Amino acid sequence: xxxxxxxxxxxxxxxxxxxxxxxxxxxxxxxxxxxxxxxxxxxxxxxxxxxxxxxxxxxxxxxxxxxxxxxxxxxxxxxxxxxxxxxxxxxxxxxxxxxxxxxxxxxxxxxxxxxxxxxxxxxxxxxxxxxxxxxxxxxxxxxxxxxxxxxxxxxxxxxxxxxxxxxxxxxxxxxxxxxxxxxxxxxxxxxxxxxxxxxxxxxxxxxxxxxxxxxxxxxxxxxxxxxxxxxxxxxxxxxxxxxxxxxxxxxxxxxxxxxxxxxxxxxxxxxxxxxxxxxxxxxxxxxxxxxxxxxxxxxxxxxxxxxxxxxxxxxxxxxxxxxxxxxxxxxxxxxxxxxxxxxxxxxxxxxxxxxxxxxxxxxxxxxxxxxxxxxxxxxxxx
Amino acid sequence: xxxxxxxxxxxxxxxxxxxxxxxxxxxxxxxxxxxxxxxxxxxxxxxxxxxxxxxxxxxxxxxxxxxxxxxxxxxxxxxxxxxxxxxxxxxxxxxxxxxxxxxxxxxxxxxxxxxxxxxxxxxxxxxxxxxxxxxxxxxxxxxxxxxxxxxxxxxxxxxxxxxxxxxxxxxxxxxxxxxxxxxxxxxxxxxxxxxxxxxxxxxxxxxxxxxxxxxxxxxxxxxxxxxxxxxxxxxxxxxxxxxxxxxxx
Numbered sequence: 207x208x209x210x211x212x213x214x215x216x217x218x219x220x221x222x223x224x225x226x227x228x229x230x231x232x233x234x235x236x237x238x239x240x241x242x243x244x245x246x247x248x249x250x251x252x253x254x255x256x257x258x259x260x261x262x263x264x265x266x267x268x269x270x271x272x273x274x275x276x277x278x279x280x281x282x283x284x285x286x287x288x289x290x291x292x293x294x295x296x297x298x299x300x301x302x303x304x305x306x307x308x309x310x311x312x313x314x315x316x317x318x319x320x321x322x323x324x325x326x327x328x329x330x331x332x333x334x335x336x337x338x339x340x341x342x343x344x345x346x347x348x349x350x351x352x353x354x355x356x357x358x359x360x361x362x363x364x365x366x367x368x369x370x371x372x373x374x375x376x377x378x379x380x381x382x383x384x385x386x387x388x389x390x391x392x393x394x395x396x397x398x399x400x401x402x403x404x405x406x407x408x409x410x411x412x413x414x415x416x417x418x419x420x421x422x423x424x425x426x427x428x429x430x431x432x433x434x435x436x437x438x439x440x441x442x443x444x445x446x447x448x449x450x451x452x453x454x455x456x457x458x459x460x461x462x463x464x465x466x467x468x469x470x471x472x473x474x475x476x477x478x479x480x481x482x483x484x485x486x487x488x489x490x491x492x493x494x495x496x497x498x499x500x501x502x503x504x505x506x507x508x509x510x511x512x513x514x515x516x517x518x519x520x521x522x523x524x525x526x527x528x529x530x531x532x533x534x535x536x537x538x539x540x541x542x543x544x545x546x547x548x549x550x551x552x553x554x555x556x557x558x559x560x561x562x563x564x565x566x567x568x569x570x571x572x573x574x575x576x577x578x579x580x581x582x583x584x585x586x587x588x
Numbered sequence: 589x590x591x592x593x594x595x596x597x598x599x600x601x602x603x604x605x606x607x608x609x610x611x612x613x614x615x616x617x618x619x620x621x622x623x624x625x626x627x628x629x630x631x632x633x634x635x636x637x638x639x640x641x642x643x644x645x646x647x648x649x650x651x652x653x654x655x656x657x658x659x660x661x662x663x664x665x666x667x668x669x670x671x672x673x674x675x676x677x678x679x680x681x682x683x684x685x686x687x688x689x690x691x692x693x694x695x696x697x698x699x700x701x702x703x704x705x706x707x708x709x710x711x712x713x714x715x716x717x718x719x720x721x722x723x724x725x726x727x728x729x730x731x732x733x734x735x736x737x738x739x740x741x742x743x744x745x746x747x748x749x750x751x752x753x754x755x756x757x758x759x760x761x762x763x764x765x766x767x768x769x770x771x772x773x774x775x776x777x778x779x780x781x782x783x784x785x786x787x788x789x790x791x792x793x794x795x796x797x798x799x800x801x802x803x804x805x806x807x808x809x810x811x812x813x814x815x816x817x818x819x820x821x822x823x824x825x826x827x828x829x830x831x832x833x834x835x836x837x
Contacts, residue, residue, distance in 0.1 A: 422703075423703070426702065426703065427687075427690060427691055427694060427702045427707070428699060428702040428703045430680075430683055430687050430690075430691050431691060431699070431702060433680060433682050433683055434680050434683070434691060436682075437680050437681060437682055437683075438678055438680060440642075440662070441674075441678045441679075441680070443661070443662040443663045443666070444640060444662050444663075444666055444671070444672050444674075445663075445666060445671075445691070445692045445697075445747070445751060446663050446666035446667040446697045446751070447663055447697045448661070448663045448697075448698075451698065451699050452699050455699055
């Protein structure tokens with residue numbers, strides 16, 4: 207019964223966000239198509255946040271370069287969609303994606319070829335970022351680079367990728383990026399309401415799997431060793447563990463999650479561009495995790511959705527104010543809620559707040575002791 | 589070489605010209621219990637650093653069972669059977685007591701094994717036995733960070749026992765413990781010797797006497813003398829080094 211009570215809010219939450227919209231048709235339950243699409247984007251960003259939580263929250267390595275993997279996933283799906291779609295908006299006179307005409311390219315660059323295949327493209331969404339993450343990660347971790355140097359190197363790598371994609375008009379349309387909204391997928395136009403609803407459903411079906419993957423990685427002794435790396439890496443070495451493969455694996459998983467995130471985000475926002483690799487975007491991803499609560503798995507999902515929803519609301523009301531609000535939010539959370547919203551909630555912060563407003567009984571010691579009747583009667587009789 | 593398990597042969601370690609160890613030779617027989625004492629800065633911790641691979645000797649060779657281990661990584665040396673407890677009790681504070689122990693007790697230390705294999709009942713029983721023995725069983729589900737200093741020392745030692753290396757190196761195992769805990773630690777260490785080779789570094793002379801093991805005295809990175817505690821204490825050089833401190837206990 208106790209277990210059931212604890213489960214009720216979760217069941218409601220899952221029902222509200224996962225099952226209803228998955229069953230929902232357009233404009234149902236007050237969820238307009240516009241909001242639905244926005245929420246689809248927020249949830250797709252939760253994947254990259256989960257990855258950052260693995261590498262930062264659990265393993266203690268702050269990566270500022272997750273935008274690389276995010277964009278690679280986005281480009282993978284966009285390239286496939288541009289190749290297979292044949293319509294006036296996306297296809298040029300020579301049968302290639304239209305943007306190639308602008309730069310006089312009439313031969314498809316070689317690395318586009320594999321993206322004709324749907325299955326290869328789907329695999330590339332997470333395999334390409336995994337390979338890049340594996341290579342970068344192996345080189346960094348083998349040389350025992352950590353702490354702030356790791357953050358700097360990941361950010362520098364991000365800038366390399368950004369400038370490369372930005373400068374290659376003839377290969378990937380440079381700074382304009384690849385537009386997917388006019389392409390076709392499963393016989394639907396990617397920008398249409400039906401397709402967007404489909405993407406929303408796919409996102410929400412995949413998210414629990416990503417969550418369970420992270421749960422699987424963090425719950426056993428593998429997860430314990432990640433925390434061991436974060437808290438005292440030399441101690442782990444002296445116990446006979448080589449931390450390098452652990453870190454490489456986690457970085458690869460974080461990269462793969464970022465890739466999936468990027469692909470889902472791209473199809474729902476209609477474009478992938480080097481802007482996804484901007485420094486600020488990758489830092490924002492870190493902020494979502496910090497706000498939601500790092501070192502937990504619910505935290506990053508919560509953070510990605512809440513911060514981005516807030517961004518929409520603030521931007522709709524006061525278009526210029528968002529950056530200030532975001533900065534203030536970050537400072538607020540770091541100073542007052544070091545464990546993020548979720549950590550604050552689970553550690554009794556909500557109770558304490560109610561108590562501060564006189565809505566709940568104030569507790570002098572631990573709520574567990576103070577509110578437990580048997581403990582109280584014991585101390586009264588003593 | 590067959591009688592010794594660990595040998596240091598003319599080992600010197602210099603940090604930018606400062607010699608922490610100078611031409612130190614040292615050997616251990618399997619199953620031996622050895623105490624190492626010496627004033628601050630004698631090179632005791634550097635001595636452990638050299639054996640466990642944290643510091644590379646500038647000169648000389650370290651051999652384990654006749655094979656050189658110079659240049660191997662910390663984790664390789666650890667897997668060859670050398671375990672170490674640090675001066676401060678280093679435990680993973682955000683893991684529970686039980687998980688700290690289970691992690692170090694894991695027989696297979698590669699990431700895929702940790703992901704896919706569940707810990708065998710034998711190892712789990714072993715972990716519980718250790719926790720029972722050191723009195724940490726009631727705290728099995730507590731986060732190690734919420735333990736008292738003494739309990740953390742015990743946990744750190746227990747983690748070594750769980751890891752079960754052939755050579756156990758203990759750097760100040762009783763620092764900050766009560767007298768009762770100290771004598772219990774001495775019993776534990778004595779019970780480990782024989783099956784394991786144990787090296788204890790301590791300042792606490794009472795504790796060293798409790799152990800009743802041969803003592804090596806280090807001073808300025810060199811071996812001053814070796815022998816039983818009473819012999820060593822009678823040595824005028826040792827008295828000089830300690831400025832009479834060894835008479836205090």
